[in-house]
Amino acid sequence: MKPSISWSYTHYRPLHQTERIEAPYICRIAPSATGFSFDYIDGKEKNAAHRLIWRLRDSEETHVLPLDSFSGAVDGLAPDTDYAFRVERGDGVSSTERFVRTGEVPGIVVNYLHPDDPEYAFSGRYLCSPSIIRLPDGSLLASMDVYAAGAPQNLTLIYVSRDDGRTWSHLTELFPCFWGKMFLCGGALYMIGCSTEYGDLLIGRSDDGGANWTVPTVLLRGACHCKEVGWHRAPMPVLIKDGRVMTDVQYGAWSEKVFCDAVVSAPVDSDLLDASNWVCTELWDARKHIAPLPERIWGGIEGNVIAAPHGGVVDFLRFADRTALILRYDPHDPEASLTFDEVIDFPATASKWDVVYDEVSGKYVAIVSWALDEPVTKRNLLSLICSDDLRRWKLCRHLIDHRDVDPKLVGFQYVDFFIEGEDILYLSRTAVNGAHSFHDSNYTTFHKIENFRALL
Numbered sequence: 001m002k003p004s005i006s007w008s009y010t011h012y013r014p015l016h017q018t019e020r021i022e023a024p025y026i027c028r029i030a031p032s033a034t035g036f037s038f039d040y041i042d043g044k045e046k047n048a049a050h051r052l053i054w055r056l057r058d059s060e061e062t063h064v065l066p067l068d069s070f071s072g073a074v075d076g077l078a079p080d081t082d083y084a085f086r087v088e089r090g091d092g093v094s095s096t097e098r099f100v101r102t103g104e105v106p107g108i109v110v111n112y113l114h115p116d117d118p119e120y121a122f123s124g125r126y127l128c129s130p131s132i133i134r135l136p137d138g139s140l141l142a143s144m145d146v147y148a149a150g151a152p153q154n155l156t157l158i159y160v161s162r163d164d165g166r167t168w169s170h171l172t173e174l175f176p177c178f179w180g181k182m183f184l185c186g187g188a189l190y191m192i193g194c195s196t197e198y199g200d201l202l203i204g205r206s207d208d209g210g211a212n213w214t215v216p217t218v219l220l221r222g223a224c225h226c227k228e229v230g231w232h233r234a235p236m237p238v239l240i241k242d243g244r245v246m247t248d249v250q251y252g253a254w255s256e257k258v259f260c261d262a263v264v265s266a267p268v269d270s271d272l273l274d275a276s277n278w279v280c281t282e283l284w285d286a287r288k289h290i291a292p293l294p295e296r297i298w299g300g301i302e303g304n305v306i307a308a309p310h311g312g313v314v315d316f317l318r319f320a321d322r323t324a325l326i327l328r329y330d331p332h333d334p335e336a337s338l339t340f341d342e343v344i345d346f347p348a349t350a351s352k353w354d355v356v357y358d359e360v361s362g363k364y365v366a367i368v369s370w371a372l373d374e375p376v377t378k379r380n381l382l383s384l385i386c387s388d389d390l391r392r393w394k395l396c397r398h399l400i401d402h403r404d405v406d407p408k409l410v411g412f413q414y415v416d417f418f419i420e421g422e423d424i425l426y427l428s429r430t431a432v433n434g435a436h437s438f439h440d441s442n443y444t445t446f447h448k449i450e451n452f453r454a455l456l
Helices: none
Strands: 025-032 035-041 050-056 063-067 071-074 082-089 098-101 108-112 126-134 140-147 155-161 169-174 178-185 188-194 201-206 217-220 230-232 239-241 244-253 258-267 301-307 313-320 323-329 339-345 355-358 363-369 381-387 393-401 411-420 423-431 443-449
Touching: 025 082, 025 098, 025 169, 035 082, 035 098, 035 169, 050 071, 063 071, 071 082, 108 140, 108 155, 126 411, 126 423, 126 443, 140 178, 140 188, 140 423, 140 443, 178 244, 188 230, 239 301, 244 313, 258 301, 258 313, 301 323, 301 355, 355 411, 363 411, 363 423, 381 411, 393 443
Parallel strands: 126 178
Antiparallel strands: 025 035, 025 108, 035 071, 050 063, 050 082, 082 098, 108 443, 126 140, 140 155, 155 169, 178 188, 188 201, 201 217, 230 244, 239 244, 244 258, 244 301, 301 313, 313 323, 323 339, 355 363, 363 381, 381 393, 411 423, 423 443
């Protein structure tokens, strides 16, 4: 066996599970109201015959359907019902049995993972951390990691669409990778993320549209344990300004109830895979600047490094329910600590959001989990908001409204988006139709807001 020379795998499997490595692999699932579709890979027998074997999850009676390509679909099933299925090769070797639940879901399904499905138990059981990007060749890439509380949380799945998001297919997987954000710099595609929760901060590059990735460079060493302080982030925007590439990170842990805030950056014309080109600001320790919040943490998390309205750069962070923290950053002194600016009212529940500046309208745009007292919302009301100055925000439109559902059961959250012409394209970490909870999502879904500036 040779050492790994890549970050990417056509699919990753623990090495001792040889029977799974050589078996068909169901790499994408997309439920619908009365059915489901799926894609699969068979690296050992690309030209072999395959068949689908499916059943009601609580029944032993099976149904068989021949497959003549590396995808399949079943329709006419009962709505809101659990099914189990697998792909069997002609020699009798079968994929692992996967679970799926039929049901309506807003948007287009990029990928689905049933909360009881153990396929990725070596990383987690729920889909998280969506990131979306348009490549120069016109393709869309969507990434997501697989997580669960206390689990290793170290696998990222990447999917591609070559028809503007109408259909998606499996492209590759990154291991280890968590909280990853894709971005373009100098015409190349990069991923920056962590090895796991509070793990090492990593960056890697793809030179072929996301199919294959370099071995990642370690930028900062972390604890690599969910109970110990280390590096934290989310798929937050990467800003290229003043000759530097920059993005937000934290150092801390929920178990310690503190996060120190920082920005990592590198010269835009440097080799981003050379760790010596990167610097990190001195850690801004909130305990030295602001009072603790009741039953919360010191510090902000999941910050947006963005150009400020009247010059300069700020880190605009999630702070607490309905509040945001603004810290100032100096890209001309990139190792100096962030400095406190302001804590502001912000109309979102405690959840990650992206802030993007729209040069055409001159407004800042965000997609947030909108906060309401009656009925109380968590992440069940997804909304478009905008601001002229980052301080005062107004509602533009509710995008996905599930206020009629128990907020503990559904969630549309951690949206990653970009502006393209007159439209906004976004990915949602979506929990609906039997998700483990509003937080533990079972879908990654793709959406478009057409002619969004008419809403501003």
